[in-house]
Amino acid sequence: MIKKLREVPGYAFLGIWTVFSLFPLYFMLVSATNTSQDVLSSRLLPGGALFENFVKLFQAQDVLRAMGSSAAIALGTTVLALVICSIAGYGFEVYHSRGKDVLMAVLLLAMMIPFAATMIPLFQVFAKLGLVNSLFAVIVPAISTPLLILLFRQSSRAFPTEILEAARVDGLNELSIYAxxxxxTMRATFAAAGVITFMTAWNNYLWPRVILIKNEVQTMPMLIVNLSAGYVTDYGVLMLAVLLASLPTVVVFLILQRQFANGITGAIK
Known part of the structure; x- marks a missing residue:
């Protein structure tokens, strides 16, 4: 009994923290069903303006095209990043050498360079290649990141070398061993890296805003900014757009949350 009483403050703290963490999501859901005036008055109960907000949103912006652009960028970036970064992390650890440690240190130092410092040269490169307004130009800079390479490298340290030796004895080449x-074996790490990459690519705003000039190829973050850029902002419509933009990342995380936790834990170990 005494032990259970000692646990009460901890559970109470976690409960309060959970409420504070979920409140923004609840407010977003409720606001999507309310009018702009209700949102500004901080109404916390669902309203009856959901259908009206849907009509206004789809009349004001091409939501389906923006969702398609964001999905293409997020999925393309995730698939390519998982392949490239996993192969790099695999190579860094399985074929370990002092020179690779130096190269990894250089990659980690590159993380300290802000993207704003490389954005203009990057834009000039894609402009000369004629790839402005191309989704390909959004995907390519994000398919290889030091963070994901480090994640796969750290996780690969737990990969048993005996399996590699046995596979090579059986005649498998390196590509077959990898595939x-x-x-x-590393599916938890792939899940964790996939969640991180998908959420980052879906929510990315700065680089798409620079390289995607035409509204026909705008992404959901760009669409949301356009909704709030006028003289009068309809906050009910804006919150509905935010809700629609948040759903894919929430679904992906909920599906892969257990593998995500295992992958992050394995990398830390």
């Missing part, structure tokens, strides 16, 4: 043994 048939490494990927299934």
């Amino acid at each position: 048939r043994i490494y990927i299934p």
Whole structure:
């Protein structure tokens, strides 16, 4: 009984923290069903303006096209980043050497360079290639990041070398070992890296805003900014757009949350 009483403050703290953490999500859901005036008055109960907000949103912006652009960027970036960064992390650890440690240190130092410092040269490169307003130009700069390479490298340290030696004795080449043994064994790390990459690519605003000039190829973050850029902002419509933009990342995280936790834990160990 005494032990249970000692646990009460901890559970109470977690409960209060959970309420504070979920409140923004609740307010977003409620605001999507209310009028702009109700949102400004901080109404905390659902309203009856959801259908009206839907009509206004789809009349004001091409939501389906923006969702398609964001989905193409997020999925393309995630798939390519997982392949490239996992191969790099695999190579850094399985074929370990002092020179690779120096190269990894250089990659980590590159994380300290702000994207704003490389954005203009990057834009000039894609402009000369004629890739402005191309989703490809949004995807390519994000398919190889030091963070994901480090994540796969750290996780690869737990990969048993005995399996590699046995596979090589059986005649498997390195590509077959990677595809048939490494990927299934490291699926938790792939899930964690996939969640991080998908959420980052979906929510990315700065680089798409620079390279995607035409509204026909705008993403959901750009659409949300456009809704709030006028003289009068309809906050009910704005919150509905935010809700629609948040759903894919929430769904992906909920589906892969257990693998995400295992992948992050394995990398830390």
